[in-house]
Amino acid sequence: MKAARFIVRGKVQGVFFRAATREQAIALNLTGHARNLPDGSVEVVVRGDAAAIDRLETWLHDGPPSAEVNELYREDIGAHDAPADFRVL
Template identity: 60%
Template sequence: MSAARFFVSGKVQGVWFRASTREQAQALGLRGYANNLADGRVEVLAAGDAAAIERLAQWLTHGPPNARVDRLQRDPADEADAGPGFLCG
């Protein structure tokens, strides 16, 4: 098991980014969450199979159709922080 925390910058709030991220993560069998941050970014924590996290990371570089991703920051994370499913906050 692996885990990663992503911070996604650009036009990522108000464009179904979190819900679309949840759909992608669930399809990949990942646990975690996607939350809007006060500074306009979206924080994503993903835990599960390393290859599935890489596939999610690739998807996060562009997101859903109405999004515009300017920057994707990736940090290590503790898989224990992910919880049992994938939530949007």
């Protein structure tokens, strides 16, 4: 089991980014969370199969149709750092 933390920057708040990320993560059988950060970015922490995390990363590059992703940062983390379900915080 792998885990990763993503920071997504751009027009990613107020465009259903977190809810759409949750749908994608659940479809990929990933657990974790998505939350807005004070600087206007979104943090996504996921745990699961490495290939599924890579697929989510590909999706995060674009996000939902109303989003405009300008930057995506990935940090691989210990699997124990991710929650046991997927939540929008």
